[in-house]
Amino acid sequence: MNSTEQTLSIIKPDAVVRNLENQIKEIFKNKGFKIIKEKKIQIEKSEAEKFYKVHETKPFYNDLCEYLSSGPIVVMVLEKENAILANRELMGATNPKEASEGTIRKLYGISIDKNSVHGSDSIENAKIEIEFFFKD
Numbered sequence: 001m002n003s004t005e006q007t008l009s010i011i012k013p014d015a016v017v018r019n020l021e022n023q024i025k026e027i028f029k030n031k032g033f034k035i036i037k038e039k040k041i042q043i044e045k046s047e048a049e050k051f052y053k054v055h056e057t058k059p060f061y062n063d064l065c066e067y068l069s070s071g072p073i074v075v076m077v078l079e080k081e082n083a084i085l086a087n088r089e090l091m092g093a094t095n096p097k098e099a100s101e102g103t104i105r106k107l108y109g110i111s112i113d114k115n116s117v118h119g120s121d122s123i124e125n126a127k128i129e130i131e132f133f134f135k136d
């Protein structure tokens with residue numbers, strides 16, 4: 001069951017501020033992801049609240065939305081066979097302390113909140129998240 005998919009990837013503020021944008025993009029490209037669309041933007045807290053609405057009841061929701069809107073982010077559409085799962089594997093666990101060797105979060109993540117990258121977690125959410133940032 002292999003098929004070409006697109007997924008939404010975000011290089012989060014902690015990574016952009018440390019100038020890790022190009023290194024992280026190289027990792028994606030070396031793993032066979034094509035960067036179909038990309039833009040560097042800073043979003044309002046209200047937009048972060050919409051993006052992370054699924055987490056609105058969580059105790060970390062407010063801090064998460066403050067954080068995602070705290071500085072520039074790089075938003076990308078990545079394409080590859082089974083891109084959604086492949087990206088989740090390459091990112092590693094949400095908590096960098098639990099992430100496997102070689103994953104982006106193991107390499108660059110600072111903490112469970114400042115974990116350097118976002119990636120869509122399902123086909124449905126990938127569609128919603130790509131639409132959110134790239135309406136055209």
Ligand code: UDP
Pocket residue numbers: 055060064093094112113114115117118119121
């Ligand atoms: N997060 C946090 N504290 C937690 C769990 C998550 O600050 O205890 C943040 C973290 O930045 C994470 C984001 O909320 O990437 C979304 O959480 P999710 O569980 O969806 O993790 P992900 O899909 O990013 O691995």
Ligand code: MG
Pocket residue numbers: 121
């Ligand atoms: Mg998630």
